[in-house]
Amino acid sequence: MTRLSHELPFGYEAFSAWYESLRRSALEPARQTFCRILTDEISRVEVEFGPGRFRAPQSRLKDPVRLWAKLHLPKYRNRITALDAISEVIDDLVGVRIVCTNKSDVAKIRRVLDDLVRLPAERSEPDFGVAVEEGSDRDYIREPKDSGYRAYHLNLLTGVPRIGGTTIVKGELQVRTLLQDGWGELTHEDTYKPGQEVPGLVSLLSLRMGELLATVDDIAEDIQGELARISQEAVTDTVSAPETAPVLPVIPTGVSAEIVLAEAARLVSLLDRPTPLAQISTQLRATFGPQVSTDWLGYGTFKNFLLQAVPDIHVVPKGPSYIIPPGAEPDDSWPTSLRPS
Template sequence: MTTSSPPSSALGEIARIEEFHALSGQLTRFLMEYKFGIDEITTKISILQEEFAHLHDYNPIEHVLSRVKSPESIFDKMQRRGVASDIEAIRAEITDIAGVRVTCSFTSDVYRVFDLLSGQPDIEVIQVEDYIAAPKENGYRSLHALVETPVHLSDRVVPVIVELQLRTVAMDFWASLEHKIYYKYRTDVPAELLRELKEAADTAASLDEQMERLHGAARHSGTMPL
């Protein structure tokens, strides 16, 4: 009587699960550093919000969201990109583990807030992708940046990379809708929906420009509290 071996796909899945379990404990500790990195960035943003609220004529920051990738999400990305099961390899190769999204009132505020953050002495800008000045083909607009901030632990200082996304309320609304549509249809979004999404992105950009003009006119006239 002969016994058949498990198919190679099953063996591959078993090996994958074993690799994840071997790494998961390290990842949990590792992700604490990124959580602290987010705390550093969001504290800086909170200070700016407080200052604008009390000392300036209006607050350019509407709201702030943050997230740290889960161990499962990081492991999936490692598998897709062929990253070694090594903490330092993960640190070097995966740069979107920690993310902070800042939604601003106007397009000019996006650049203003970014300049204020990136100008702080303990923030190092690693990379900037300006999808406002050069939108993606589908109409996506946002300012993306990788910034590095020091995290002071009890026994060492760890430089942590945080992905910043800064966008207007209109850009954020459009991006949220696009995400929901792609989540529903996966990669097979109907062409008509894609066309309408692009038109909506252009409309959002036009609205941002119009609101910026109105905002500027109202501030210069001094007749409207902002």
């Protein structure tokens, strides 16, 4: 256990009062802003890649007792010359985490983050919502920590209006896969902080678990890639002339073409924005079996099948090909290629 061997230029009582004031006036509003804007950005990604691959952002404010202990570590102690210096030195007073299904989904979130404005940490003009601090990226997926920890980190910045001006608040964003997040939960990664002694056996077993889960993450990535390939192949808008009589698809007993068409229509009725054809195809194949995509019940292509189910939809053959549901109006969440020029 790290000893608090150095005195700070302020006591715990003054620190506690400072932290509570900052929490109410700046940290909590910043946390809400980070989560709101990141949730909006995830919604945009889901338009292209489908829902369920990205969990809603989780967030927390740094516990004041743990922060007090952290301030006494040699890494920070000599840099804390006054209370206001704490928020300049400590990156994670606000913490936000996004959990994705697998590594390709982490890459999709990174692409969104790369589109955000990148600003130096001292930026003070309140003309942005959320920005990324320049040079704050830490890729622990490519280069894991010695403990076995894997995730992608960067610092976010936002401006919080206060009496007398705007306060820039910094927060740390972590992006992890489900398995990487599970590693943190199973090893109690948050229990042991820099400067604290971790039992040797815990370190060894945690590292081994991290390496095993990284291998499983790679396998999950391969599975996702193959499923995506199959889904896209099932909606490819090509029909080749059969050399022999067509083989009628075998679907479960009691299921008629009308039932499959009705289910397709129901799925489309739930949409309110553009959705890749492959998403609807995947849901139908999961419900009725892959046989339904054999000649799509005699309609040849998935597009023809879907137009039979919902005649007034619009199919845009751009990128993965999108369904535009009836009545949908373009907004900023639509992929750029689908917005009116």
